[in-house]
Amino acid sequence: MAIDNDKKMSYRMYLVAFAIFVMAILISIKLVNIQWVEGDYYRKLAKDRTVKNFTIPANRGNVYSSDGSLLATSIPNYTMRFDALAPSAENFNKNLEPLADSLSVMFGKPSEEYYSELKRARAKKNRYFLVARNLSYTQYMRLKSFPLFNLGAFKGGIITEQKTIREHPIGKIAERTIGYERIDHKGENLEVGIEGAFAKYLNGKDGRQLMQKIAKNQWKPISDNNEVEPIDGYDIVSTIDVYIQDIAHHALLKQLEYYEADHGCVVVMETKTGYVKAISNLGRHENGSYYETINYAVGESQEPGSTFKLAGLISLLEDKKVDTSKVYDSHGGEIIYSNRKVRDSKKGGYGKISLARGFELSSNTVIVQAVYENYKDNPQEFVDHLNAFGLNRKLGVSLKGEGKPKIPQPQDKNWSKLSLPWMGFGYGVSMTPLQTLALYNAVANNGELVRPLFVQEIKEWDRTIKKFDKEVINPKICSQETINKVKAVMENVVKKGTGSKLYSPNFSMAGKTGTAQVNYGGGKGEGMYYSSSFAGYFPADNPQYSCIVVIHRPSVNKGYYGADVSGPVFKRIAQKIFTDVPSTNKVKKLDKTIKQQEQLYASYYDKEAKVKDNVIPNIVGMSGMDAVALLGNMGLKVQVIGVGKVKKQSLKPGEVVFKNQTIILELS
Structure with missing residues (x-):
């Protein structure tokens, strides 16, 4: 039996040995x-889990105004968290109270509250406790110096999350035009304003750095050199002038608030270059406040109303169909085309007036008659002018979302007998405020139509990468003769027409009022409201800036005419620019002599020539300033009582002068 047991034991040992041998082979x-065989795969897997390429974000370029003010910049933003299990029990207990006190001083919450929260985080083994969000770099550095946190990530448990946010130092002003670039929920890039349109220049190129995992999801660089160095984005110098922008923004805001309007916009453009110096787009929020929301000036294409009459007047004069002196009967302020009425804003009309006066008074009946009578047999001739002005095409501005203009064409299937007369006073057509402004700017610019520009330069530090100079769309939209006539009529709009309330003898302006009834002739339902506008330029004799103001849905109880609602915004901007802007405060006619001033100079020098060096002169009747200068040159100390001319002197004329002697003058 013992032998059998030994054999069984031997078999088992052999079996185990064989199994071990087989396992060893396997x-x-x-x-x-x-x-x-699979070595490359596993080596790659190990490397992927322990070695990783991290992106080094490039610094996004700044956006500046034309005067050098910072409009948009990137700043670091920090979130601080706390790994409550990282510190040792000794370090945690030792630093808990002073840490709570420091946090209380910085953020204003009671220290007892921080003490309890941190202790609770430790008890619940919270490795991601939120300490603070949206910290600036200064706040972040201060927080890092607090007790416990100053021990670092491993001993102190501090966790830092950094991101870059875009800041607009001038606030919400022109925010929609300065813009932004962000990714929507579908992962698509939403390009808005200058930030979006010039993102490829602003973004730069991200770099890469190879890092190795060490512990607790901590990574360290493998070498001091980056795999790929980041290239910072370029800076954008916009055409916006901060001072003019501020004037335009607040002038528009004040008017929107007073008239309780729905929304409005204003654009100020440099006449010769097309540089947009200011643009404001304000829409009303539910709470009654106004914010930069939609870029109405660039994107909102609607019927312009009476500001479109300029296109009709230019066409008529250029074709020599009529002259500005041609007289029309306003027919009691109402005429009918295809059973549809065209009315003047003044009840009873204006009687018989010239075409020029009809434009100045914005008479619908006069302008429509002039257009219809001269182009009814060949409407294509009229439309060809509008197309030549570029009114049927987008301006092609750099900003995304430009509205599409609409100019009916005679060959269109929806062209009707009403199309031509309705176009005469700005209905049935569609344009954005910026497109309307471009036409007015062309008149101010002696016929040269230029593209509105929002960026004038792209720079890398002090080096210019790209410059955006004036872009001419049409070198001459009409003859100089026509331009001169139209300019004179538009100047009279402000002097004695619908814009006469805006007239100022101190600075000249020219332009056209507009009061469009949106949904004109479509009934007075929910969709009908007024759009008030004013477009023009200043100064009238030598235009430097063109400007358009459009305000939608003003309270009809307070007023809705363009001259009353939008005109004052235009005047305020022109007035402020030519009285306050430093660049326009130029001293003129320095060589011109002033008779009274010359007489005063002559009197002073005549008196000085007659004075003997050692004798007190008679200075009664001389201006105080001249008397002080004269006596000071003689070595006397002068004390003055009062202002004006000298009526009494303490030392009598003819007395001998002693050095440093004091003389008292009483002035009238």
Whole structure:
């Protein structure tokens, strides 16, 4: 029996040994497979889990105004969290109270509250406790110096999350035009304003750095050099002038608030270059406040109303169909085309007046008659002018979302007998405020139509990468003769027409009022409201700036005519620019002599020539300033009582002068 047991034991040992041998062979095969067959795969897997390329974000370029003010910049933003298990019990207990006190001083919450929250985080093994969000770099550095946190990530448990946010130092002013670039929920890039349109220049190129995992999701660089160095974005110099922008923004805001309007916009453009110096787009919020929301000036295409009459007047004069002196009967302020009425804003009309006066008074009946009578047999001739002005095409501005203009064409299937007369006073057509302004700017610019520009330069530090100079769309939209006539009529709009309330003898302006009834002739339902506008330029004799103001849905109880609602915004901007802007405060006619001034100079020098060096002169009747200068040159100390001319002197004329002697003058 013992022999059988020994045999069984031997078999078991052989079996175990054989199993171990087989396992050894299998392990060897696996090792060989891992090393030689699948080695590359596993080496790559190990590397991917322990070595990783991290993106080094490039610094996004800044956006500046034309005067050098910072409009948009990137700043670091920090979130601080706390790994409550990282510190040792000794370090945690030792620093908990002073840490709570420091946090209380910085953020204003009671220290007891911080003490309890941190202790609770430790008890619940919270490894991601939120300490603070939206910290500036200064706040972040201060927080890092607090007790416990100053021990670092491993001993102090501090966790830092950094991101870059875009700041607009001048606030919400022109925010929609300065713009932004962000990714929507679908992952699509929303390009808005200058930030979006010039993102490829602003973004730069991200770099890469190879880093190795060490512990607790902590990574360290493998070498001091980056795999790919980041290239910072370029800076954008916009055409916006901060001072003019501020004037335009607040002038528009004040008017929107007073008239309780729905929304409005204003654009100020440099006449010769097309540089947009100011643009404001304000829409009303539910709470009654106004914010930069939609870029109405660039994107909102609607019927312009009476500001479109300029296109009709230019066409008539250029074709020599009529002259500005041609007289029309306003027919009691109402005429009918295809059973549809065209009315003047003044009940009873204006009687018989010239075409020029009809434009100045914005008479719908006069302008429509002039257009219809001269182009009814060949409407294409009229439309060809509008197309030549570029009114049927987008301006092609750099900002995204430009509205599409609409100019009916005679060959269109929806062209009707009403199309031509309705176009005469700005209905049935569609344009954005910026497109309307471009036409007015062309008149101010002696016929040269230029593209509105929002950026004038792209720079890398002090080096110019790209410059945006004036872009001419049409070198001459009409003859100089026509331009001169139209300019004179538009100047009279402000002097004695619908814009006469805006007239100022101190600075000249020219332009056209507009009061469009949106949904004109479509009934007075929910969709009908007024759009008030004013477009023009200043100064009238030598235009430097063109400007358009459009205000939608003003309270009809307070007023809705363009001259009353939008005109004052235009005047305020022109007035402020030519009285306050430093660049326009130029001293003129320095060589001109002033008779009274010359007489005073002559009197002073005559008196000085007659004075003997050692004798007190008679200075009664001389101006105080001249008397002080004269006596000071003689070595006397002068005390003055009062202002004006000298009526009494303490030392009598003819007395001998002693050095440093004091003389008292009483002035009238």
